[in-house]
Amino acid sequence: MTLHLLGRNEIDDELWDYCISRSTFPSLFAKSWYLDIFTDHQWQGIVEGDYLSVMPFYKKKKWLIPYISQPFLCQRGGVFSKVGHFSESSFFYDLLKKQGYSINLLIRDKLPDQGKCFPKVNHILSLNDEYEKLNEGFNRNTIRNIRFASKSGLMIQEEKNPDIILNFLEKNDRSGYVKTYSKMILSLITKSFELENGFAIKAAISGNIVSLAYFIEDGGKLYFLLCASDPKGKLTKALYLIINEVIEKFAGRNVILDFAGSNMESIARRNLGFGASSEIYYNIKWNIFQF
Template structure:
């Protein structure tokens, strides 16, 4: 199997993004522009001259200058992206091909990309349940727990209103007000806006919210659409919003508007 290491500055972006786009396990998180906004420093392993398979290697360096794999902030999982079958042999070959200059580190990947032997790396399989939307709204929500309906009842009693469109700046400001400023949150504040504008430029998503009748924003969600999935990339809910069931109403609005479509979305906790 012809697997080559390519440093970040030599990556053919068109070939790489094409691999991620058409991969059987493709994901929004794999595109080069998403990684540039989150990982900053990353290299690549590729199979074949046309990048039929590719594995991004996000990295960090310690104070001694040693290189380690590291999970980028705002990236839940990565993968060995491939338009070929994801056989255990292919997955293991990629992990074995990581240069010795990567001394160790950790990475969370989608389950099919976990190697049989992780060697010097700590590899975690991504978790999370997907909800399929190719049914009626009633069928989708039929088995939801009582707490979901309790929160929906609170939202109805509070007479909340959906906000179909939010600007990235307003979204990020609300997110920061909920999560607090300082430290890593300041970095996230700017990174989220870069990502949102990249997605809006491609017409791949939108920011939505829920507010009170007097215009107080209570919950927000930025949803991106890629690879047959709805990615609720960033969410935030104020304390008053949690009391009123605002995030549940926002999620329910998405379910109602997407029911019957060939999509899947993360199951709301």
């Protein structure tokens, strides 16, 4: 196995993205344009041969010590191999360690020999069935919330102005992450609109947005990336109506709704209430100074 550690300007975007798209587990989070946005074009990659397998990584420094971390809004990374090609993932991580890097990454597979592994939960929902069949998988609380929201005077429609989307998300994000990464998020929304694979759905009362959710469709998945509700949106359960609208719109297609989380109990309960199933991924940590 021949591995090459490449800087951003040495990576062939077309070959890279082709490998990601044709891998066993394709991911939006490993696409070159997506990584460019959330690393300010500073990500690097390990490439096997003629892009048979690839692994993106983002090097940062803390107290002058280099380490590999997960970029914001990139839920999972790791090694991506073309269908039919097997690569030993450990060799990729060993190469990073030889460079003197500590590692803190989110990956699909558990690799206990590469460091401490902490399980995390993601939720997904296949939209292959017709809406009526999918609706049968909703629990009683979800159905009740959808009915309540539908009687609250909410208008559900698409929002196409990136600035309006960002402003609402930033204003109603209690975590503070949207404000911290506002420029990157605005770039993401704008770029996805240019690529025609991103969209935002809003719920409004009397013309005022009370809840909003942002999605990207890529590689057979519909990624639920960002959402927010103001006090009135929370009171009217508006986000439930938005998610239901999206499920109804994409029902009957060979698409998986990827909720991109969550380990938070309240969000997990909401996701599972729509009939989503759980899948495990891992936070792998390895300190260069550990003995």
